[in-house]
Amino acid sequence: MSSKFTCLRSARLAARYPCRRRTFATAASSRADHVRIVEVGPRDGLQNEKQSIPVATKIELVERLARTGLQTIEAGSFVSLKWTPQMANSSEILEHVLRSTPQSPHPITYQWLLPNVKGLDNFLSVLKSHSQAQQDPYPSPPPSPGFDDGPALNTSSQDPNAMPSSSSGAEAMGKPRGASSSTTSPVHELSIFTAATETFTQKNTNCSIAESLKRFEPIMARGKETGLNVRAYISVALGCPYEGPNVDPHKVAELAVSLLEMGANEISVADTTGMGTAPKTLELLKTLNAAGVDKSDLALHFHDTYGQALVNSVVALEHGIRTFDASVSGLGGCPFSPGATGNVATEDMVHCFHSLGLRTGVDMEKLSEVGEWISQQLGRANESRAGKALLAKIRKELLT
Amino acid sequence: MSSKFTCLRSARLAARYPCRRRTFATAASSRADHVRIVEVGPRDGLQNEKQSIPVATKIELVERLARTGLQTIEAGSFVSLKWTPQMANSSEILEHVLRSTPQSPHPITYQWLLPNVKGLDNFLSVLKSHSQAQQDPYPSPPPSPGFDDGPALNTSSQDPNAMPSSSSGAEAMGKPRGASSSTTSPVHELSIFTAATETFTQKNTNCSIAESLKRFEPIMARGKETGLNVRAYISVALGCPYEGPNVDPHKVAELAVSLLEMGANEISVADTTGMGTAPKTLELLKTLNAAGVDKSDLALHFHDTYGQALVNSVVALEHGIRTFDASVSGLGGCPFSPGATGNVATEDMVHCFHSLGLRTGVDMEKLSEVGEWISQQLGRANESRAGKALLAKIRKELLT
Numbered sequence: 001m002s003s004k005f006t007c008l009r010s011a012r013l014a015a016r017y018p019c020r021r022r023t024f025a026t027a028a029s030s031r032a033d034h035v036r037i038v039e040v041g042p043r044d045g046l047q048n049e050k051q052s053i054p055v056a057t058k059i060e061l062v063e064r065l066a067r068t069g070l071q072t073i074e075a076g077s078f079v080s081l082k083w084t085p086q087m088a089n090s091s092e093i094l095e096h097v098l099r100s101t102p103q104s105p106h107p108i109t110y111q112w113l114l115p116n117v118k119g120l121d122n123f124l125s126v127l128k129s130h131s132q133a134q135q136d137p138y139p140s141p142p143p144s145p146g147f148d149d150g151p152a153l154n155t156s157s158q159d160p161n162a163m164p165s166s167s168s169g170a171e172a173m174g175k176p177r178g179a180s181s182s183t184t185s186p187v188h189e190l191s192i193f194t195a196a197t198e199t200f201t202q203k204n205t206n207c208s209i210a211e212s213l214k215r216f217e218p219i220m221a222r223g224k225e226t227g228l229n230v231r232a233y234i235s236v237a238l239g240c241p242y243e244g245p246n247v248d249p250h251k252v253a254e255l256a257v258s259l260l261e262m263g264a265n266e267i268s269v270a271d272t273t274g275m276g277t278a279p280k281t282l283e284l285l286k287t288l289n290a291a292g293v294d295k296s297d298l299a300l301h302f303h304d305t306y307g308q309a310l311v312n313s314v315v316a317l318e319h320g321i322r323t324f325d326a327s328v329s330g331l332g333g334c335p336f337s338p339g340a341t342g343n344v345a346t347e348d349m350v351h352c353f354h355s356l357g358l359r360t361g362v363d364m365e366k367l368s369e370v371g372e373w374i375s376q377q378l379g380r381a382n383e384s385r386a387g388k389a390l391l392a393k394i395r396k397e398l399l400t
Numbered sequence: 401m402s403s404k405f406t407c408l409r410s411a412r413l414a415a416r417y418p419c420r421r422r423t424f425a426t427a428a429s430s431r432a433d434h435v436r437i438v439e440v441g442p443r444d445g446l447q448n449e450k451q452s453i454p455v456a457t458k459i460e461l462v463e464r465l466a467r468t469g470l471q472t473i474e475a476g477s478f479v480s481l482k483w484t485p486q487m488a489n490s491s492e493i494l495e496h497v498l499r500s501t502p503q504s505p506h507p508i509t510y511q512w513l514l515p516n517v518k519g520l521d522n523f524l525s526v527l528k529s530h531s532q533a534q535q536d537p538y539p540s541p542p543p544s545p546g547f548d549d550g551p552a553l554n555t556s557s558q559d560p561n562a563m564p565s566s567s568s569g570a571e572a573m574g575k576p577r578g579a580s581s582s583t584t585s586p587v588h589e590l591s592i593f594t595a596a597t598e599t600f601t602q603k604n605t606n607c608s609i610a611e612s613l614k615r616f617e618p619i620m621a622r623g624k625e626t627g628l629n630v631r632a633y634i635s636v637a638l639g640c641p642y643e644g645p646n647v648d649p650h651k652v653a654e655l656a657v658s659l660l661e662m663g664a665n666e667i668s669v670a671d672t673t674g675m676g677t678a679p680k681t682l683e684l685l686k687t688l689n690a691a692g693v694d695k696s697d698l699a700l701h702f703h704d705t706y707g708q709a710l711v712n713s714v715v716a717l718e719h720g721i722r723t724f725d726a727s728v729s730g731l732g733g734c735p736f737s738p739g740a741t742g743n744v745a746t747e748d749m750v751h752c753f754h755s756l757g758l759r760t761g762v763d764m765e766k767l768s769e770v771g772e773w774i775s776q777q778l779g780r781a782n783e784s785r786a787g788k789a790l791l792a793k794i795r796k797e798l799l800t
Contacts, residue, residue: 274785274789277752277755277756278752278755278756279755279756279757280755304785305785305789306748306751306785306786306789307745307748307751307752307785307786308710308748308751308755308786310707310708310710310711311710311711311752314678314711314714336796338792338796339788339792340785340788340789340792341785341789345707348706348707348708351707351708352677352678352707352708352711355677355678355679355680355708356677356678356679357679381781384707385674385705385706385707385740385741386706386707386708388740388741389674389740389741390706392738392739392740396736396738
């Protein structure tokens with residue numbers, strides 16, 4: 001059996017030795033058993049909301065997510081307010097995270113989306129102001145009591161997303177954790193985005209794919225200078241609203257190679273339209289592999305528009321992918337299919353991965369509560385099936 | 401590679417030879433490539449609806465479903481109206497189907513749930529009345545112009561669900577079919593139900609599992625006498641609301657063997673609570689296999705309460721299962737988790753299976769329209785992601 005079928009092999013072993021199933025969740029952390037979830041709700045999720053969301057709600061969302069055990073959170077974007085007014089408060093969110101590190105059981109990596117050098121300048125100026133304020137004994141306005149030693153730029157060679165060895169199997173199984181929390185300064189990363197088709201790139205960023213790569217060069221260079229990792233999204237990798245479902249996987253692979261060669265630290269391959277299927281996902285991953293893209297440099301970003309996100313995720317797991325993007329309570333919607341579902345719900349993905357014996361470090365109950373809370377705040381339906389079911393079960397147990 | 405991994409092997413082949421992918425859908429019908437969908441919306445779906453649904457709506461639902469290419473529809477139940485008032489009109493639905501065969505591209509098998517001999521008596525009396533009316537030259541009230549030669553009892557050894565060879569690959573890919581329709585009389589089957597745990601059986605049917613089997617004996621005997629196939633549900637096979645998620649798979653296998661030995665023609669193994677996971681599904685299927693239960697005698701009935709129904713279905717596909725229950729637009733809800741999702745949506749399942757190169761005979765667009773229609777009729781949310789996305793895409797294309 002090919003080693004690519006780790007996940008179903010785990011399922012088969014778990015089925016064969018049911019009494020030993022917990023060992024998959026309680027075994028010491030290793031690359032094969034640990035899945036890194038990138039929570040994109042506060043940025044990719046909220047940016048499509050039509051209503052104006054108070055910055056306090058956005059900050060509270062980030063803080064609540066930090067307490068669930070998630071280790072990577074895409075917290076905002078420094079984009080043109082003309083095009084994405086919902087992201088107007090991202091500098092305030094960054095300032096808050098810098099001033100008052102959100103409590104979390106693990107150190108957290110925050111990602112910030114930047115479309116161009118102007119966005120990067122704005123981002124870096126917030127970092128710089130904070131750094132100066134830290135050196136000023138009488139800063140005005142005064143920092144909150146929770147301030148620390150300033151942002152931890154990612155200058156070490158250590159993987160900022162490595163799972164601490166203290167993470168328990170109980171977390172992977174969704175059991176409550178103790179009150180321990182991290183006091184380590186968060187790490188910050190930059191995100192950039194292009195797309196797999198010319199039409200989408202033109203309509204989304206008003207330039208060709210080649211021009212979008214050109215725009216990234218100074219961002220990559222300054223990211224390296226300042227010790228900030230760079231993640232690159234490739235949108236519409238499994239289907240384009242303008243060019244249809246059959247996006248050329250070789251084009252995606254070519255783009256991924258270019259971005260990695262330019263200095264990107266991770267490629268998030270995004271099924272923006274949810275048109276991805278199991279065979280297409282496998283075809284794309286094989287093409288990326290054949291082009292020399294290492295699995296550990298890839299993240300998969302599925303939308304559940306056609307309900308296939310978890311099936312596609314299992315295919316990617318079997319192919320060795322261990323980083324997945326998701327959005328709490330399925331925040332995000334689908335601008336290309338009004339009324340349809342958007343990002344896969346983090347709760348559904350975590351429930352699936354835990355059921356396969358994989359570890360995420362995320363507390364399912366806490367995560368489900370965040371999903372319900374933000375859905376209520378926004379007056380929208382909670383799109384997570386596992387989250388709704390788990391909370392309904394807990395409430396029923398409390399009543400009986 | 402084990403032959404159990406047909407489905408992912410299909411995905412891998414499709415990925416390797418993308419230009420040949422359509423051959424999976426256009427190849428001549430065979431057992432391995434054809435999946436039989438049992439549409440349970442009109443019975444399992446509607447029975448949990450709180451509001452009273454007009455019989456005309458129920459009949460129209462059955463008629464609309466028949467036109468989608470579905471070949472098996474669970475259309476109603478002859479149960480105690482005290483416990484399940486929503487099913488009050490099942491005799492009228494049966495009478496309608498007998499009088500006026502719903503138009504359909506393939507011959508249809510209708511299933512009717514019966515809890516006991518009284519239910520069977522009521523069911524058979526409707527059949528008998530119709531048969532007598534057919535022989536009466538002046539029946540009162542007069543039959544509709546569409547009446548035919550009476551119900552076709554399943555007395556032949558031919559598989560009533562075999563896919564006609566005229567079924568085109570275009571259907572499997574969701575393309576519109578021609579106007580051809582079946583004039584063959586429908587086949588009728590009986591369904592009975594028990595459960596995998598004593599507590600659920602007591603609470604649901606007020607008897608022990610052994611007593612429930614005893615109740616089935618006369619139903620099985622009369623089913624055989626009248627040439628009607630019998631399907632047996634085993635509820636809570638992958639998790640019980642009273643006894644928890646770890647239902648003993650050996651208990652399920654023992655029950656399945658007993659029911660088959662008693663004369664059941666098919667066992668529908670039901671994950672009533674949606675607690676099923678990929679490893680548990682595989683463990684159960686292996687246990688059933690080890691107990692001598694043939695894959696072709698099994699149907700899988702998944703609920704999407706925790707969002708895992710399609711992942712579990714793919715595991716079952718890989719294990720060789722080719723019959724799956726589903727409910728259009730996810731009709732049904734989950735009485736054990738108020739607010740949570742119930743039956744997996746037929747549209748999501750069909751979209752998934754078609755994407756894997758399997759054939760269902762179902763027209764995705766027509767099915768999605770039925771899902772939207774019944775959701776509107778009931779004033780409920782359409783729980784099918786694929787259905788909503790497909791209709792949104794079609795509407796957008798019509799506007800541009």
